[in-house]
Amino acid sequence: MKIVVAIIKPFKLDEVRDALTAAGVHGLTVTEVKGYGRQKGHTEIYRGAEYAVSFLPKLKIEVAVPSELADAVVNAITSAARTGQIGDGKIFVSSLERAIRIRTGEKDSDAL
Amino acid sequence: MKIVVAIIKPFKLDEVRDALTAAGVHGLTVTEVKGYGRQKGHTEIYRGAEYAVSFLPKLKIEVAVPSELADAVVNAITSAARTGQIGDGKIFVSSLERAIRIRTGEKDSDAL
Amino acid sequence: MKIVVAIIKPFKLDEVRDALTAAGVHGLTVTEVKGYGRQKGHTEIYRGAEYAVSFLPKLKIEVAVPSELADAVVNAITSAARTGQIGDGKIFVSSLERAIRIRTGEKDSDAL
Amino acid sequence: MRMNNKLKRTMMGASVSLLGLAVGTGLALAQTAAPTPNKGDTAWMLMATGLVLMMSIPGLALFYGGLVRSKNMLSILAQIFMIVCLVAVLWTVYGYSLAFTSGGSLNDYVGGFSKIFLNGVNADSNAATFSNGVVIPEYIYFAFQMTFACITPALIVGAFAERTKFSAVMLFVALWVTFIYFPIAHMVWYWAGPDAIGDAAKALAAAADGAAKTAAAAKLEEIKADAGLIFRWGAIDFAGGTVVHINAGIAGLVGALIIGKRVGYPREAMMPHSLVMTMIGASLLWVGWFGFNAGSNLEANGTTALALVNTFVATAGAALAWLFVEWAAKGKPSLLGMVSGAVSGLVAVTPASGFAGPMGSLVLGLAAGVLCYFFVAVVKNKFGYDDSLDVFGIHCVGGILGALATGILVNPALGGTGILDYEAKPGSAVVAVYEFGPAIIAQAKAVLLTLVWSGVGSAIIFKIVDFTVGLRLAVDQEREGLDLADHGERAYNH
Amino acid sequence: MRMNNKLKRTMMGASVSLLGLAVGTGLALAQTAAPTPNKGDTAWMLMATGLVLMMSIPGLALFYGGLVRSKNMLSILAQIFMIVCLVAVLWTVYGYSLAFTSGGSLNDYVGGFSKIFLNGVNADSNAATFSNGVVIPEYIYFAFQMTFACITPALIVGAFAERTKFSAVMLFVALWVTFIYFPIAHMVWYWAGPDAIGDAAKALAAAADGAAKTAAAAKLEEIKADAGLIFRWGAIDFAGGTVVHINAGIAGLVGALIIGKRVGYPREAMMPHSLVMTMIGASLLWVGWFGFNAGSNLEANGTTALALVNTFVATAGAALAWLFVEWAAKGKPSLLGMVSGAVSGLVAVTPASGFAGPMGSLVLGLAAGVLCYFFVAVVKNKFGYDDSLDVFGIHCVGGILGALATGILVNPALGGTGILDYEAKPGSAVVAVYEFGPAIIAQAKAVLLTLVWSGVGSAIIFKIVDFTVGLRLAVDQEREGLDLADHGERAYNH
């Protein structure tokens, strides 16, 4: 199994979720994160004190998938999350050793 | 070493923490996440506009453990987090190459 | 490639970010988390009801790096995040199989 | 309270109208002219009414709302907002009549139906105050009292917050104001007013011979008898220690016991989700309480100012007392403690506000802070009932303390104003001789009757609600939060 | 409104000063002395002014702000805060003059420049009320009316919230108050005042012979003609149904249509980011509206109290109505529905507040809750326009309902106060005979003229703003949020 982690722009969540569902994914987990990268942030000014804010709001999506689905998932995310503008984000794929569904105790692919 | 990641129902946190402590785990890290899966969400209505909310609040627990403890940890989480109802969550186990305690620079099992 | 995950004290973020940039890292992702470990928490009292709060606010930093940079990154984080006091946090290193830049489709090291 | 209807009369600039009276009609008028409202009194009562509404919404709603978990925030706000709306309509339709008209054979306990649908009330009808010859427009008296009827049941819901169904709360409140609040308000506050008594006493003094004297004396007795039971006992309650706080507090406790504990209580941590909201609410309660207490004087004079000062000082004292007790007992003074102390002082000074002196009020506030702390932080944990937001520990306990203390602090020897006697010098009020025994017994009887009437009555109503719409949601829904289950919304979408 | 300037006179304690008048100058004075303000009226109007300011900030700002996404929160707060500031300055410099002085040949539509920079206004000049012989300090009349000028454009911005540039909003408002609000306020509310009419009518009655009679009659007509167009049509609007709500509501709809939909609307979920703020705002609106409606009586008497009662009851009724309709239609009663209902009741009762009786107001409130629900939850979705915060559905629709209903509920047979006639008994006001036809036609004409003037005028102004500073930000900036793009800040840094 693989665990696919994608950092995306927040307003792309619904499109990515739909693309993943279409690709046969039944579950995923989303975290609000702050990203630092090439995309430049903004400046905030409070009573004359200027702060350069370089961390931008992003969403992190984690999907555990059977290895054979990994490519499809990566492609689905890539095309759904792309705007072509800097800051679209990254996808990271790692290997996953085990998966368990807490409710039933089902294992691995059955658990996804 | 292994890194065990569990997605659980929020109100189960204290029980899971206690079970892990009992299983010999000394530390863990918790993140508030939103989960999408078989458990259905709810509908919110604001002045006639209906929104189907399919992301539900979950907690993600990350525990780094020596490999030999991984099974015990998985079992502890499984039994503590289970309600038997849909949406109880998942456990994912991956391998962990290195661990460092920042304060002391201790490495691997010593760092956990 | 490696994925380096560090749990640090929140007020150390700027120093760690600067150290990582100096070490040649161009991007990273930050999550607000709650940590449980040896560092003791505090007690909150609300109209006589006492709650022992053992989860402390921490930041989780995730950095994907080419394998050869991993050591430098670990060292940079360790020295920037260290206060020498309990609760400074941990660094976890795992292997990363693939990385994709969503905007361009670039792969692996090119994507970081 | 009996109302005087006067003919439609255009208000004119005082200099002109008074001049006309003085020159055109002579002294005779002074005897017979119905009093007209002073615009200063009217201005103050308009404002006081706004202030008491602000106490409920947003004041109380935020004070309570900040203390629940965020998943139940909207349920608190919705319950309080709709209680205000529902009770306002019921008060207009029949509540005012049940509280403030004569109830015939039931007059001891409740009023009648002569003013349902505001029958006979118009822009020219006036309501009596506590001073002879001083009246205010009846509409503003009606509206001011309406705000009291609105806030009292809103206080109750804190006791069983985070677990009671919206529909159950609404049904409960409709029944509760009808069978508990309107009667108790009638029992404590309904009387014939100073002018009715003064006129009858004057007639008695002027009665020429024995027969006329007997008739006049009978008439005077009849007018004095035209009052609620607790009023006739001689119990005093300036702004609602019994009617509002004891009444709501005991109903809350009964509800908490019947409805049962929140899922997870006391094992799971149930921390206030926003003490900021609680602090805003407490502050607005304090400001609004000036309208509540000083408005209860029904006019704008030195006694009104006294009531405001007492409200200020007792509250400050109670906050300080709670702070120091908590600091000593727990090692840290919490903001929640400070504002809880302030509210306990506001509650305790409510019945005393127009009767005690500032120093008496300061002492009362200090006592309230300590006593309510003890009930909230010690007694509740000991007995293990889940009074979510301490409605009993603060409103009932503080209310009882205040009601009894009022019987003591009204004593002029302690700086109090004394109790007014409208018969001794008919046409004006004089301070009656203070007697400790009768005063404290009257207060105690008022407290007891309120506790029993509201306690038993509320229990019956809760049972009725349970058997009809049901009191609670499913456990799963309660876990998910009442906001989603009852209202389909979430408080925050950040 | 014509103002009476009196000589500088130190106010003294009433007993002393009146006594002096009575004894020193005799009856003659009663005829000629210019009326002086009653301090009770002044006290109430000071407070009412504060209450209406509180409606805008923080009331309306929070009511609206809670409904937008958190990334646009500050833009709402900033727009409303600065609209208040900008309009306050414009009102002081020329707005008051344009609204409340005679406009010469344009007097039908707008006032003149005789009071720009508050020329001639000082601490001793007075403004007329609706009662003969009753005046208030002109400064407080000026300030009270200023708060109305401030809140009206602030209402508009909700219709195109979350997408309109700050600079565009500011420019729009400056033009809009100048060409829409000041004229409409003049058309509806400018008249010579009761004393001017009373004096002319007295002069007519006293006129000895035919020539004098003709002259006096002409003078009376002239004074009656010195009023805004809509006022002369006989349309009544107690506190601003046309001037404030219809006016703002139609301008908002026009803006929403011209500016276009928010990026992502209606596909993306645009949930209120904090219904807590919305509830606080609604509550403060309610409390403040007592100042708005009851303050519009300009004095503190029984009619003022009636206006407050009507405001209370209609609001409660409307909240209940919306609640039950939504509960039936959607299965759950939402807090947002309750407070939206309350606001719709407040809007609808505004023109009727001093004219209807409480029962009429209750019915009006119930109707408003149902009708506005229908527009907000059904009509808007059907037509698909993006009126972000339902300014049209609540303020325009509720305002039209209220304006028309006022023509019906003012009928004394329905518990209304009737319309006052200042000529029949010169020197005091009597209730005129009510006629349904003329009343409802006058109201309808007032509604129509307001819709057309404000609708067309606003469209022109939006176009001008679009061609000059531009109405919208870039799509990227709108996505990031107006707070960062327009103000360089974020609302929350938790």
Added chain:
Amino acid sequence: MRMNNKLKRTMMGASVSLLGLAVGTGLALAQTAAPTPNKGDTAWMLMATGLVLMMSIPGLALFYGGLVRSKNMLSILAQIFMIVCLVAVLWTVYGYSLAFTSGGSLNDYVGGFSKIFLNGVNADSNAATFSNGVVIPEYIYFAFQMTFACITPALIVGAFAERTKFSAVMLFVALWVTFIYFPIAHMVWYWAGPDAIGDAAKALAAAADGAAKTAAAAKLEEIKADAGLIFRWGAIDFAGGTVVHINAGIAGLVGALIIGKRVGYPREAMMPHSLVMTMIGASLLWVGWFGFNAGSNLEANGTTALALVNTFVATAGAALAWLFVEWAAKGKPSLLGMVSGAVSGLVAVTPASGFAGPMGSLVLGLAAGVLCYFFVAVVKNKFGYDDSLDVFGIHCVGGILGALATGILVNPALGGTGILDYEAKPGSAVVAVYEFGPAIIAQAKAVLLTLVWSGVGSAIIFKIVDFTVGLRLAVDQEREGLDLADHGERAYNH
């Protein structure tokens, strides 16, 4: 201020009581009857008192609280809430007496102990106003002034927010009000009142021969000399530019310097955690400030309305000024800038509010917006002191600007009211001839004395607090946040 005690007298409807006076006692009374309060004045002062309390809690608490990081939110709220409580008690026990009684040989600087524990103050004692023959109940004067004593030290804590221990703040405030605030209030505001002066001047005019004249003149001088030092200099401060704002502002700066910078300042970003709270706070400050400034007239007349208008207009102008300067300098107009501008206008107009005309106030507001922006955004960064919430830059700088400008704008030639002379026409107040030199010098002396007294005194008190309970927490605790360290709570548990 000297108080008149009158016999207990039941207030009656004005028509009846005045009639009785007029007919029964004749003109003689006019000379000798002690003035009684007008209920309109009383109504307004009741309300103004509530408004000023609302300025502190929740107004100022939210304005400040929104600007700190969320981990320090409760510490701000708790400090301000308890300062109000603590000072209310101290004011009642001895503060009122120290400020508003004669201090014997120390009378230049401070009052005496004749009214400690409110000795001799009751519901029938009255306080003088600024008009001859006009009094208000002493209790409301006491309460109104209490709110000023409460808010002034609360302003200070913003300067060293996020780093000062709760216990240190409490001890500091207790000492500071005793040694700084009560004396300065006495120096600026204590005088014998208009009637005392008027009566003495009348006696002088009526004195028959040389000896009597000499005695009467001496008596008049004595009465005029019975006033605080700054008052006798002829400095004017309508609502507290020196007493409140300069006083608090300089104490804040001294505190910020002695206590030192926040850990991490200015390296770490210290962004406001909720500009929403700050905006709510600023709005409530504005509304409440109507009570502060217009209430300072102590009665409800045209001058009161003028003070309200000035407060409105200066604030709007200052917000606009700050907005445009910031827009020009930084490229974006921030909401924080707008509300900061508004507060700077409120501060600057405070001493001028009853003296300047609206146009003068508008100009003053514009100047305040620009000047305070400069101090906050430029000067502070230049010098590097950590005045966390800009207490110096807004309150001290705005206060100095306002105090000096008051000496100019009071000039009737600039639309001001002029300074009143109570001797020229004994028994009423007339406008004295305005002279620029003496006026501005008196103002400057008042500013300087306040700066020195408060600056030096505060420094001493901070040192005392440091040596006793200590000013700061450990670095770790400060990092964790004062909410947990000082109060054991967190503001938000979402």
